[in-house]
Amino acid sequence: xxxxxxxxxxxxxxxxxxxxxxxxxxxxxxxxxxxxxxxxxxxxxxxxxxxxxxxxxxxxxxxxxxxxxxxxxxxxxxx
Numbered sequence: 001x002x003x004x005x006x007x008x009x010x011x012x013x014x015x016x017x018x019x020x021x022x023x024x025x026x027x028x029x030x031x032x033x034x035x036x037x038x039x040x041x042x043x044x045x046x047x048x049x050x051x052x053x054x055x056x057x058x059x060x061x062x063x064x065x066x067x068x069x070x071x072x073x074x075x076x077x078x079x
Contacts, residue, residue: 003033009050017048029066 008023015021019038028034040046052063 002031003035004031006033008035012053012055014051014053015049016051018043018046019048021048021050027068030064 003023006023008021009015019040021035021037023033024036025032026034026036035050037048037050040048
């Protein structure tokens with residue numbers, strides 16, 4: 001799956017928590033598009049996630065991704 005069509009989230013991706021994830025052409029790993037988390041600066045105990053759900057009949061393959069984390073310990077947690 002890629003984010004090249006500019007639509008996010010779309011199946012098999014989903015998002016949840018605080019804020020809205022969006023697609024962007026900034027800092028793409030492969031191709032010209034990537035996703036960016038919402039700006040949670042100043043929010044206390046905020047949680048935001050992007051989830052890739054694979055079906056039981058998924059034939060397998062290679063998943064490659066790059067994370068550019070902006071965390072400030074001890075308050076931020078990157079999982």
